[in-house]
Amino acid sequence: MKPDLSMDFAGVHFKNPVLTASGTFGYGDELLDVFPVNKLGGIITKTVTLNPCNGNEQPRIAEVTAGLLNSIGLQNIGIENFISQPMKKLKKIGIPIIVSISGSTVEEYIKIIEILNVQVGVSMIELNLSCPNLNKIPICNDIVLMKNIIINAKKNSNLPIIVKLSPMVTDISEIAVIVQNAGADGITIANTYPAMAINIRTFKPKLSTVKGGMSGPCIKPLSIRCVYDVYKVINIPILGCGGIMEGPDVVEFILAGAKVVSIGSACLISPFNLINIVKELENILKKQNIKSLNSIVGKAHTIQ
Ligand SMILES: Cc1cc2nc3c(=O)[nH]c(=O)nc-3n(C[C@H](O)[C@H](O)[C@H](O)COP(=O)(O)O)c2cc1C
Incomplete structure (x- = not known):
């Protein structure tokens, strides 16, 4: 019998836990003709403002050992263009679409949410409160502003709201509890890690912004640790993210406490990696005689 890979996360049903990470799959519509996007659990779109x-x-991308630095800086077409162009195609795919949004003020978030509220086909909103590339600290480091954004987002949204955190905070568990108490329906853990690389011929930093966010396999153990710590202190579900390259990595995130995951750098190498990961997951569960993925969420906490 086929193992059950489905997950209910923040009120939305996903047929499998493999989602695209924001910013690494464009707006989600570009690959519709060349790639069976409907085989994925869901799509998280590029953050829009x-x-x-x-x-x-x-330059705003640099390769490092076992990873990638980026400092894209939230380049995007803006919410109105997103709605009138990519969203029209995305809503026809038939898998949950999570729209990632960002702003500088509470009012900006509310305006974007009001636009999304009346769109058919949006399943959830991810608040990107963790962008490391905007020449200022990520919003999740400003507790008052962060709480205000989440409370107002919930008040004004008729869609589930999840919050993407930066791992670069003093204690991510403490921040996660604040996010939960502010009313979020789920938490994405985590965004990239501040890092830099230097060109030894020119003596210059490899990124125009000097520093950027590090992603890829080198960050996986760091993000697993974050998910593990947060799972201990919150009741809302976790979307795990960071360094997933293959099926076993997803299982690790699930065992640490994530219900679903999003995958970025592996998708930049090839979006087909995501389809392979779904197949690998199925095979791992079959081999280990696990009937449903949901049954092993957080199991690393009970077996020690
Ligand atoms: C080129 C690039 C662009 C990204 N853009 C965004 C973005 O717009 N919004 C966001 O929340 N995260 C963005 N991220 C972070 C990813 O969504 C993800 O959190 C991160 O890459 C870690 O996952 P990974 O190790 O699987 O790549 C970006 C990452 C990369 C590499």
Whole structure:
């Protein structure tokens, strides 16, 4: 019998836990003709802001050992263009679409949410309160502003709201409890880690912004640790993210306490990696005679 990979997360049903991580699958519509997108659990779209944004100067990507640095700086087409273009195609795919949004003020978040409220096909909103590439500290480091954004987002949204945190906080468990108490329906753990690389011929940093966010397999143990710690202190579900390259990595996140995961760098190598990960997951469960993925969420906490 086929193992059950489905998960209910923040009120939405996912047929499998493999989602695209924001910013690494474009707006989700570009690959519809070349890739069976409907085999994924869901799509998290590139973060959009109220107005279009050019992002940072090039170069804004650099490879490092077992990872990637980026400092894109939230380049995006703005919410109105997103709704009138990619969203039209995305709503026809038939898998949950999570729209990632960002802003500088509470009012900006509310305006974007009001626009999304009346769109058919949006399943959930991810508040990106963790962007490391905007020349200022991520919003999740400003507790008052963060709480205010979440409380108002919940008040004004008719969709589930999840919050994407940065791992670069003093204690991610403490921040996660604040996010839960502010009313969030779920938490994404985590965004990238601040890092830098230097070109030894030019003596210059490899990114125009000097520092950027590190992703890829090198961050997986760091993010697993974050998920594990947060699972201990909250009741809302966790979306795990960071360094997933293959099926066993997903199982690790699930055992640490995540219900679903999002995958970025592996998707940049090839989006087909995501389909392979779904197949690998199925095979792992079959081999270990596990009937449903849901039955092993957080199991690393009970077996020690
Ligand atoms: C090129 C690039 C662009 C990204 N853009 C966004 C973004 O717009 N919004 C966001 O929340 N995260 C963004 N991220 C972070 C990813 O969603 C993800 O959290 C991170 O890459 C860690 O996952 P990974 O190790 O599987 O890549 C971006 C990452 C990369 C590599």
